[in-house]
Amino acid sequence: MIYADIIIDISSEKLDKTFQYRVPEELEQEIKVGMVVSIPFGNGNKIRKGYVIGLTDKPKVDPDRIKAISQCSSGQETTESRLIILAAWMRENYGSTMIQALKTVLPIQEKIRAKEKRYLCLNVSEEEGRKILEGLEKTRFKARTRLLRELLDKKRLEYTLAAKELGATSAVVGKMKEQGILRIEYDEIFRNSIDGKDIPREPALTLNREQEQAAEKILQEWERPEPRPVLLQGVTGSGKTQVYMRLIEEILAKGQQAVVLIPEIALTYQTVRRFYARFGEKVSVINSRQSQGERYDQFKRARGGGVQVMVGPRSALFTPFPDLGLIIIDEEHEPSYKSESTPRYHARETAIARAGIEHARVVLGSATPSLEAYSRAQSGEYGLVKLTARYGDRPMPQVSVIDLREELRGGNRSVLSRSLQEKMKERLEKKEQIMLFLNRRGYAGFVSCRSCGFVVKCPHCDVSLSEHNNGRLLCHYCGYETRKPQVCPQCGSPYIGGFKAGTQQIEKVVRDTFPGVRTLRMDFDTTRNKGSYEQILAAFAAHEADVLVGTQMIVKGHDFPDVTLVGVIAADLSLNAEDYRCGERTFQLLCQAVGRCGRGMKAGEAVIQTYHPEHYSIQASAAQDYQTFYEEEMSYRMLLDYPPASHMLAILGSGENEEVLTQAMHYLELYIYRIYREKDLHVIGPAYAAIGKVKDIYRQVIYLKHKEYKTLVRIKDQMEKYIEINSGFRKIYIQFDFS
Ligand SMILES: Nc1ncnc2c1ncn2[C@@H]1O[C@H](COP(=O)(O)OP(=O)(O)OP(=O)(O)O)[C@@H](O)[C@H]1O
Ligand SMILES: [Zn+2]
Ligand SMILES: [Zn+2]
16 A cells, blocks of 8 residues: 655645545556645545655554545646655755755745735726715715725726825725725735846847857757756856857747856846846846745746746755756856755756756856866766857966965065065056955954964854954854953963954055055955945946955956956965865865956956965966866875765764764764675764864764765665664754765
8 A cells, every 4th residue: 555645735834744645556656756636635525736745655644544645637747746856856865854855945835925016996887986976075075085086087096105195094995995986906016136227138249159169069969869967168258158148048939947056145246137138027036135025026926937037046946937948057166056954955966856857958157167067077977068268369367376485485474475566556557456365254263372372262163263353253153252362261371363364454454555545345244234245346346446355255257357467365275174175175266266357358367375386276276277187186086085986975963962972973883884784885983073063062973985876875764764763863963965
């Protein structure tokens, strides 16, 4: 006997409620997860629509009390049912409950009332209305008379206007409604997320030869019976966006829709502008700063056919388009495409899975592809299409690498090397623009004692506190704040201070070095408010500043044609992270940073300041040489069995009680050895996670490495069951993280 877990009407009910139904024998072959079924529901056994979210042979209650499914409407697949199938895929491949997966995929299930406009409408015939008006004119009901006269004239009035101008109070309206003279109508207004007023429409640009050929090759791939995802590797400034737009046009012409994923909020302003200029009202955007209502509106518009192109971060992947034709992932290598909460999905793989369900296509774009994507393109699993030159034959920037140790030896203690200062002076004289990039977040780093080395840490989290502008110390994980100590708590030395090289500090140095220079700063502190990203970017684009100083958020994808110099203040900061990806991250960030200059008519140059000028990530990014970097990095991953040479599953355990956690993780380790005895599985740990404590919760981790993803998924499945039935795991929380 097969039983189906069913949710009823996902748009209005809470997802947590599932009901079990019996699958009649004649439907056993047919039934699948995601399918729409008809079921008797409630006391009256009224037939309702439900979605199958899981199948099992174990009844949850007495089998005699389980009702049977009446009918399954196969063939009639809906957008929701396809998204439910996707949720089931995510549950299986990333490890989570079905509810968690559904909530990720169908994020808006509670009814959020769309904003409504109310109208007053005449509810009687004109003739009848005139008669009533005659009668009313003889009475002292002035407001009612006025309102009826206006209604006879205009037939439909906006409620708020009528209230203001005609004194139609709710008492007046209520009375006339009661008498049947008027009725109230509602119009849903979908809050458009783009204010397109001042965005001029632009016709399609003519693609250059290389762009044209790239688009052509991708379209040819789509002609194949089983089109592969295509990696579009185009150097910075090669015009990948133009190729995307060409492809989107193709999709729209077929009556289908497209999703464009972009990595950062900072980017939406520019990208949305570009897409809006090209496709107008067909484009919408979602982002994490919108209210739930705003996002609901955009999804609803998408479902109803009011939008054909959705631009947004990771979560835009789940836009409920009726006939999705294309998913584009721009800056495919960005870490923000990986979710930090369960299910810890990666947008790249999930996009490919969704595309498989919807028969849609996937295009991944990057100047510096992730090792995962590039190795798959090498093996032929993805198609590979390249743009090798910048648009308009603009040269790639000239890059110089400056050894910061030499600077110190030469007596220069400024954060700006002599060479960078000279180049800045030159550019400022020519009235060109400059970007200075600091590879870290916030104002300043940790505070430490120069006598004994003591580092001030958060008492609740295993991280150092950062010093902020107001002289207070802040924990970026839990928000804990405290005053900066005057003397070292460990040895009493007064030489305790911050590592002062934050964006604010750099901005100050720039102002001191070049009196009269106009600067803008973009970092964690200056972008907290809604709209602040846009303001800073728009101001810089409008030449309201000569120098833009900022963290990672300034280097991604932006296109400022008058920037001719980029300075990287300290390239190594990201090399020191404890993560096997730090070489790749550094290379990508530096290439992107260098790629910001010389995009317009004037050639650009970049200065990379570093303590490790010989490091291959720095060398390769200075040469803008992806291939050499890839080969070097790949050999390191193979040597140490890191992804993509191998697959990795991190099992993260967290809990308040350190002893209970340690014990549970130990049991998990033993269990893994019990269920998998082959030598080809590497087990590392359990050990404390890189950050061993957050908000007083301890965190430990076990890493598994294996060549086959499927093997790790199987082990994860068994562990899930083991954890569920063993009481030792009640007080700890286990998460799975695949990479
Ligand atoms: N066919 C074209 N006609 C006119 N201008 C173009 C064309 N293609 C690209 N450009 C211009 O060249 C510049 C770079 O293009 P775009 O920003 O799309 O590059 P990109 O490949 O996305 O670069 P990055 O990876 O650095 O973001 C833009 O200013 C764009 O308007
Ligand atoms: Zn000390
Ligand atoms: Zn903390």
